[in-house]
Amino acid sequence: MKNIKLKDYSIYLYDQWSNFRELTKDYDNIIVLMDVKSKIYCYDEFRIKTGIGEHQTIVIPDKEGKCVSELDKKGSSKKLNNCLEQFKNLETCSFIYERLMDLGADRHSLLINLGGGVVCDMGGFCAATFMRGFDFIQFPTTLLAQVDGSVGGKLGVNFKGIKNLIGLFKNPVGIFIYDRFLISLPDRELRSGFAEIVKHALILNYNLWQQIEKMEELKIEEMMPLIEKSIVIKKQIVQTDPLETGKRKILNFGHTLGHALETTYINRGLTIAHGEAVAAGMVMESFLSKEYYGHSDEWMEIIVHTLRKFFAKFEIDDDIEREMLDNIKLDKKNKRRQPSFALMIEIGNVEYDINLPDDKIVDSINYYRENY
Ligand SMILES: NC(=O)c1ccc[n+]([C@@H]2O[C@H](COP(=O)([O-])OP(=O)(O)OC[C@H]3O[C@@H](n4cnc5c(N)ncnc54)[C@H](O)[C@@H]3O)[C@@H](O)[C@H]2O)c1
Ligand SMILES: [Zn+2]
Numbered sequence: 001m002k003n004i005k006l007k008d009y010s011i012y013l014y015d016q017w018s019n020f021r022e023l024t025k026d027y028d029n030i031i032v033l034m035d036v037k038s039k040i041y042c043y044d045e046f047r048i049k050t051g052i053g054e055h056q057t058i059v060i061p062d063k064e065g066k067c068v069s070e071l072d073k074k075g076s077s078k079k080l081n082n083c084l085e086q087f088k089n090l091e092t093c094s095f096i097y098e099r100l101m102d103l104g105a106d107r108h109s110l111l112i113n114l115g116g117g118v119v120c121d122m123g124g125f126c127a128a129t130f131m132r133g134f135d136f137i138q139f140p141t142t143l144l145a146q147v148d149g150s151v152g153g154k155l156g157v158n159f160k161g162i163k164n165l166i167g168l169f170k171n172p173v174g175i176f177i178y179d180r181f182l183i184s185l186p187d188r189e190l191r192s193g194f195a196e197i198v199k200h201a202l203i204l205n206y207n208l209w210q211q212i213e214k215m216e217e218l219k220i221e222e223m224m225p226l227i228e229k230s231i232v233i234k235k236q237i238v239q240t241d242p243l244e245t246g247k248r249k250i251l252n253f254g255h256t257l258g259h260a261l262e263t264t265y266i267n268r269g270l271t272i273a274h275g276e277a278v279a280a281g282m283v284m285e286s287f288l289s290k291e292y293y294g295h296s297d298e299w300m301e302i303i304v305h306t307l308r309k310f311f312a313k314f315e316i317d318d319d320i321e322r323e324m325l326d327n328i329k330l331d332k333k334n335k336r337r338q339p340s341f342a343l344m345i346e347i348g349n350v351e352y353d354i355n356l357p358d359d360k361i362v363d364s365i366n367y368y369r370e371n372y
Contacts, residue, residue, distance in 0.1 A: 002014055002228065003016060003019070004228070004231055004232060004235055006171070006235060006239065007239065008171060009171055009172060009173055009174050009175070010174055010175075011150075011151065011174070011175040011176075011177065011231055011235070012174060012175065012176050012177065013177045013224065013227070013228055013231075014224065015049070015178070016176070017049055017050050017051060019174075020050045020051075020052075020174075020176060021050070021051060023137070023173060023174050024052070024110060024112075024137070027108065027109060027110035027135070028108065028109075029056070029103070029104060029105060029106070029108070029109040029110070030052070030053075030054070030055040030056070030109070030110045030112065031055065031056045031057065031058060031100070031103055031105060031109060031110070031111050031112070032046075032052075032055055032056070032057045032058070032111075032112045032114050033057075033058045033059075033060070033096065033111055033112065033113050033114065033115070033119055033123040033126075034057065034058070034059050034060070034114045034115050034119065035059065035060045035062070035084055035087075035115050035116070035118065035119050036059060036060070036062045037084075037115075038114050038115035038116065038119060038141045039057075039059050041141070041181070041184040042114060042115075042141045042181050042184075043057075043114065045178075045180065045181070046114055046139065046178075049178065050176075055112075056103045058096060058099045058100070058103070060084075060087055060092060060095070060096070060115075060118075060119065060122075061087075061092075061095060062087070084116070084118045085118060085158070087118070088118045088121065088122050088157050088158050089157050089158055089159065090157060090159065090166065092122060092157070093122060093125065093126050093157060096122070096123070096126045097126060097130055100126070100130050105130065105131075105134065106131060106134070107131050107132070107133070107134045108134070109134050109135075110134070110135050110136065110137065110173075111123055111126070111127040111134065111135070111136040111137070112136070112137045112139055113127075113136060113137065113138050113139060113140075113172075114139045114141060115139075115140070115141055115142075115145075116140065116141055116142035116144065116145045116149070117140070117142065117144055117145040117148075117149035117150075119141075119145075120138045120140055120145050120149050120150050121149060121154070121155055121156055121157070121164070121167070122155075122156075122157050123136065124136055124138065124155035124170065124172065125155040125156050125157055125166075125167055125168070128155055128168055128170040129168075133170065135172075135173045136172050136173065137172055137173055137174050137175070137176065138150035138172045138174075138175040138176075139175075139176050139178075140175070140177065141181040142181075142182075142185060142189060142193060143182055143185065143189070143190055143192070143193025143194060143197075143223070143227070144189070144192055144193035144196060144274065144275060145193075146177050146179075146193065146227055146231075147193055147196050147197050147200070147227055147230040147231060147234070148193070148196040148234065150172075150175050151175065151231055151234045151235060151238065152234060152238040152242075152248075153169045153170055153171045153172075153238070153242065154167065154169060155167050155168055155169070155170060156168065169242065169243060177224075177227060177231070179220060179223055179224045179227065180220075182220045182223065183220060188273050188276065189273060190218055190220075191218065191273070191275060191276065191279075191310055191311060192273035192274055192275030192276055193275055194218055194275065194310060195254075195274075195275030195276065195278045195279045195282070195310075195311065196230070196275060196278065197212070197226050197227070197229075197230040198212055198279070198282065198306075198307070198310075199251075199253055199254050199278060199282060200229075200230045200233040200234060201229075201230075201233075201347075201348070202253060202254075202282065202286075202303070202344060202347055202348070202350075203233075203250045203251070203253050203342070203344070203348070203349075203350040204233045204236070204237065204250070204348055204349075204350070205229065205233055205348055206347050206348035208226070208229045208230070208233070209347050209348060211226070212226075212306060213302075213306050215309070216309065217309075218310065234251070237250065237251060246352075247352070249333075249340075249342055249352035249353065250342045250350040250351075250352050251342075252333065252340075252341075252342045252352070253282065253285060253342040253343075253344070253350055254278045254279070254281035254282035254284075254285050255278060255281055256281065256285065256328060256331060256333075256339055256340065256341050256342075257280070257281040257284040257285055257324070257328070257361070257364065257365070258274075258277040258278035258279075258280060258281025258282070259277070259281070259327070259331060260281075260324040260325075260327040260328045260331070261277045261280055261281060261314065261316070261320075261324055262274060262277035262278075263327045264320050264323040264324050264327055265277070265314070265320075267323070268320075272314060276311060276312065276314065277314075279307055279310070279311035280311070280313075280314055280368060280372075282303075282307065283303075283304060283307055283367075283368050283372050284364040284365060284367065284368050285341060285342070285343065285344075285364070286300060286303045286304070286344060287300065287363070287364040287367040287368070288341060288343055288356060288360060288361075288364045289343040289344040289345075291360065291363070291364075292343050292354065292356070293343070293344070293345055293346075303347070304371065304372060307372075308372065313368075313372050316365060316368065316369055321362070321365050324365065325358065325361065325362070328361065338355050339355065339356070339361070340352070340353050340354065340355055341354045341355075341356060342354070
């Protein structure tokens with residue numbers, strides 16, 4: 001039994017269902033928000049485990065049946081199922097607001113977001129804005145949402161093709177982490193979430209990194225201690241900088257180049273999971289760290305050797321490289337169009353707001369192409 005306490009709420013790990021019942025007992029209208037797959041894979045178990053009483057549900061529609069047609073046999077899929085991202089928009093919020101009205105939601109209601117990062121970000125956003133805001137619980141069902149998405153109070157939706165352009169910061173009343181939901185996640189989704197755990201280790205926790213170095217494969221039954229450590233790291237960072245004005249930028253390690261690769265792939269209709277792109281970004285930004293701080297080739301090889309065990313290599317041809325460089329300039333975290341990096345002084349210690357010239361960035365992409 002563990003819970004991680006933050007200033008105004010807790011993150012509950014390891015089957016803390018009595019805490020769930022305590023936290024939810026005074027709400028007279030409880031609404032559970034899901035997407036089609038989290039309903040299929042997680043809702044029954046959620047009901048049984050939590051023993052939740054009377055409640056209503058909203059399921060994010062999958063109008064073209066796209067996400068459902070990608071359904072594979074439980075646990076056996078190697079396919080990526082990230083099509084839900086295209087429903088993370090104001091139109092879907094409109095649908096959710098309407099359903100909230102139909103279901104009689106008011107400021108004393110509770111929304112439980114049962115799903116991946118899309119459900120948690122968008123459900124949280126709707127709860128935080130409907131009638132100027134009512135309480136919500138995050139119940140993340142993907143590894144990415146458990147270790148990253150649900151912690152830190154960032155809520156929002158995409159707008160005009162720009163990720164998370166509309167949103168706000170607001171904390172839930174609680175977060176529940178249940179590792180058995182991960183069983184039905186496709187392997188690539190699991191690895192994608194694992195990339196954020198690796199990132200948390202590289203930026204702030206050398207001990208966690210050493211643990212990861214020793215791992216040969218990902219096993220769900222061994223994931224919980226890693227999830228816990230990862231959440232503690234993210235908690236430490238977001239607590240010192242809740243509104244991302246300073247230190248929180250270290251969380252962007254691997255993300256400047258990672259996002260550029262992700263956007264380029266997605267624009268070309270190629271599939272890449274967020275964490276897969278971040279893993280590639282971490283290779284490139286470790287190289288930038290090596291160059292910037294003068295680390296040795298051995299230092300670099302230690303990192304790359306571990307990343308190779310878990311993350312596939314993605315093709316970057318000259319066109320992709322060019323588009324990545326263009327995309328980096330458009331990153332919404334830039335100031336005056338200058339790309340900014342978080343770089344490793346050493347493993348477990350990162351500095352942020354470092355600007356680098358284009359030729360250095362090109363070198364890091366070339367390093368990835370030739371050495372990863
Ligand atoms: N708020 C933050 O700080 C933060 C941080 C990181 C990422 N995010 C956001 O999170 C989103 C990505 O999260 P994600 O990867 O969880 O995406 P997602 O919510 O799209 O989930 C991925 C897919 O997995 C399915 N799914 C969910 N739970 C499942 C389960 N247990 N078994 C099988 N399938 C399941 C979903 O239906 C979906 O198709 C992005 O929109 C990103 O912007 C937010
Ligand atoms: Zn990320």
